[in-house]
Amino acid sequence: DAGITQSPRHKVTETGTPVTLRCHQTENHRYMYWYRQDPGHGLRLIHYSYGVKDTDKGEVSDGYSVSRSKTEDFLLTLESATSSQTSVYFCAISEPLAAANTGELFFGEGSRLTVL
Amino acid sequence: LAKTTQPISMDSYEGQEVNITCSHNNIATNDYITWYQQFPSQGPRFIIQGYKTKVTNEVASLFIPADRKSSTLSLPRVSLSDTAVYYCLVGAYSGGGADGLTFGKGTHLIIQP
Numbered sequence: 001d002a003g004i005t006q007s008p009r010h011k012v013t014e015t016g017t018p019v020t021l022r023c024h025q026t027e028n029h030r031y032m033y034w035y036r037q038d039p040g041h042g043l044r045l046i047h048y049s050y051g052v053k054d055t056d057k058g059e060v061s062d063g064y065s066v067s068r069s070k071t072e073d074f075l076l077t078l079e080s081a082t083s084s085q086t087s088v089y090f091c092a093i094s095e096p097l098a099a100a101n102t103g104e105l106f107f108g109e110g111s112r113l114t115v116l
Numbered sequence: 117l118a119k120t121t122q123p124i125s126m127d128s129y130e131g132q133e134v135n136i137t138c139s140h141n142n143i144a145t146n147d148y149i150t151w152y153q154q155f156p157s158q159g160p161r162f163i164i165q166g167y168k169t170k171v172t173n174e175v176a177s178l179f180i181p182a183d184r185k186s187s188t189l190s191l192p193r194v195s196l197s198d199t200a201v202y203y204c205l206v207g208a209y210s211g212g213g214a215d216g217l218t219f220g221k222g223t224h225l226i227i228q229p
Contacts, residue, residue, distance in 0.1 A: 043219035107159025
């Protein structure tokens with residue numbers, strides 16, 4: 001299994017508080033992604049990173065910010081959490097330009113966030 | 117981004133072959149077709165990827181017609197443990213980025229004894 005660790009795995013917080021989720025990888029992959037998964041919506045891309053300090057928005061980026069100060073860590077921040085951000089958050093990594101690579105995404109185990 | 121359409125759910129029985137079809141009418145020349153499997157409380161896992169014709173691995177086969185506007189994931193002799201959500205993705209991977217990373221809602225496959 002790809003070395004991807006998400007923390008925390010579970011968090012309950014209150015509306016209006018800041019929350020940071022961390023994704024840590026040991027694979028040295030260039031690309032890292034944050035998805036959220038909600039019933040009836042499948043997986044939706046929030047933000048992704050294509051290198052240190054290089055990030056871009058996905059389809060549901062409003063209310064979220066990200067940072068990547070080193071290859072192995074990708075942080076997702078909710079500046080002021082809302083109940084609509086209650087979800088399961090998945091981090092993924094890929095290395096699209098590796099020899100014979102399929103662009104395969106490797107996922108973490110997910111972080112369940114509840115905003116009361 | 118090429119959009120995909122797949123059935124919301126499917127049922128089958130142990131030992132049967134299951135075929136899940138995905139439509140992607142707007143697929144581009146550089147796009148590959150990739151399927152992922154997701155079990156409850158886990159992240160998705162890569163199953164198979166193809167560009168055209170047929171691809172087979174130890175888990176599944178992927179059939180892609182000449183026009184590439186659809187693809188069919190074939191799971192031979194399914195078992196209860198194949199109950200999962202299956203996602204079809206279409207995109208180009210040479211440059212990375214967000215292309216090909218739209219998962220959609222997937223197909224919930226339920227295998228019964």
